[in-house]
Amino acid sequence: MARWPKPPEGSWTQHYAELGTAPMSYADSISPEFYDLEREAIFKRAWLNVGRVEQLPRTGSYFTKEIRIARTSVIVVRQSDGSVRAFHNICRHRGNKLVWNDFPNEEVAGTCRQFTCKYHGWRYDIDGALKFVQQEGEFFDLDKDSYGLVPVACDVWSGFIFVNLDPSPRQTLHEFLGPMITDLDGYPFDRLTERWHYRSEVGANWKLYMDAFQEFYHAPVLHGKQSPAKYSAAAAQAGFEAPLYRLDGPHRLVSTSGVVTWELDSEMRKPMEDITRSGLFGPWDAPDLGPMPVGLNPAKCDPWGLDSFQLFPNFVILIWSGGWYLTYHYWPTSYNTHVFEGNLYFPPARTIRERVAHEMAAVTFKEYALQDGNTLEATQTMLESRVVEAFPLNDQEILLRHLHKVAGDWVTDYLGGDLEVTKR
Structure with a gap:
């Protein structure tokens, strides 16, 4: 057009x-x-701006974004190599929201080395990998490598951070x-x-x-x-x-x-x-x-x-x-x-x-x-x-x-x- x-x-x-x-x-x-x-x-298919890179000043800096129309919340986090990644804000154990403070629907921000679920203490690295399971021996054939955080397509243009909730976006940003x-x-x-x-x-x-x-x-x-x-x-x-x-x-x-x-x-x-x-x-x-x-x-x-x-x-x-x-x-x-x-x-x-x-x-x-x-x-x-x-x-x-x-x-x-x- x-x-x-x-x-x-x-x-x-x-x-x-x-x-x-x-x-x-x-x-x-x-x-x-x-x-x-x-x-x-x-x-659920378009690229959505969720913030700017200045909100993530150092490794482990993160913020959450509530996208209510898509019925989801995402975590946006700075990686050790300086890149920015995004994940659905859900623990792989029982589905609890992973990152939140006093009120589950409020957006939060901070800096951390790992994300820890408030419910049962499962811990994830900032790259989304599952690193710790409470009483891991009680589970049946649990492969932690298969239970990392669910990634969200994420890219940056001129410092603006965009996510796309489509698992296979039809276009690059x-x-x-x-x-x-x-x-x-x-x-x-x-x-x-x-x-x-x-x-x-x-x-x-x-x-x-x-x-x-x-x-x-x-x-x-x-x-x-x-x-x-x-x-x-x-x-x-x-x-x-x-x-x-x-x-x-x-x-x-x-x-x-x-x-x-x-x-x-x-x-x-x-x-x-x-x-x-x-x-x-x-x-x-x-x-x-x-x-x-x-x-x-x-x-x-x-x-x-x-x-x-x-x-x-x-x-x-x-x-x-x-x-x-x-x-x-x-x-x-x-x-x-x-x-x-x-x-x-x-x-x-x-x-x-x-x-x-x-x-x-x-x-x-x-x-x-x-x-x-x-x-x-x-x-x-x-x-x-x-x-x-x-x-x-x-x-x-x-x-x-x-x-x-x-x-x-x-x-x-x-x-x-x-x-x-x-x-x-």
Whole structure:
């Protein structure tokens, strides 16, 4: 589906005829049956980002990831040779969750030499090998070499750790990502290690929240009161049209022009932005990160604002021109609930002023995200009424069409071409 040159003047959506322009159904966001199919067709077969290598600073460093839609938990651990491996978080003796602290459903992290089961004390090396069995002589012909931890396909790209729950993934991680994503190779993700993290349980289908961050048509209206009145009025009048939308396989990109915040009229800035020299668009004093990779700012905007890379199924990398980036994760927990995770990454602060600027950006982001999340819960409740079953999308909402089409395509492929079950 990759067609990267800018289309002729007119409609982006019409440039991708397979997406169509008719009103769109949101049946895939209110159907328990479709959610069950997404579990098997998407989340047990696609590459899923579960973290970054900085979370594993030394041999034996580990963290767990709860993937509730797939009904599993995985352990991700740094090996003695520096590589990263992943395993299903289950003891081979009686099926107890192997790594957890006080509450079995909470994610944990740490460093260890071995993993020890809380139930009967079986121990496993960080490479997954079973090393110790309590009262081993009581078992019948037990071959410890046959009872290591169950591995999960795991690979790393630009410091991002991905797993694939399919025992035999159909694509390598590099093949799955494709050129639009791998053209980010060379971005200094490894230098932006100061992380601010938010996590929220949202009462809406995971795709609906992804939709909210795939278009900026809503921003002047929904977030209008978050900005000074003069700026909000100007933004609402101008609307928003991105200079570039791009589709590549299952992934999407929206690239935008920028706003140089400190060059705005003082009446269009908040006093707190002047004090902290920071805000929604990040700190005003951008670090020098050196040359940027070819995959950034493909529209060659001047000034450039941000590139939002939407990696199927549930991961977003949003790179700002000001020298920092965001990631979003949307982890489904039911057909109408999910866990939203937001991470902000900056170069480590060297001064108190830089630290305050980072916190200002993080707090501002949280407030905008809360507005989006609250609205989506209202959307979910009314979609479930089924009073309206088809909704018109404008040209700025092309990425929404693509996400829902790709999700449907993966389910159709899983079913062997029959999607009728999802229409009930």
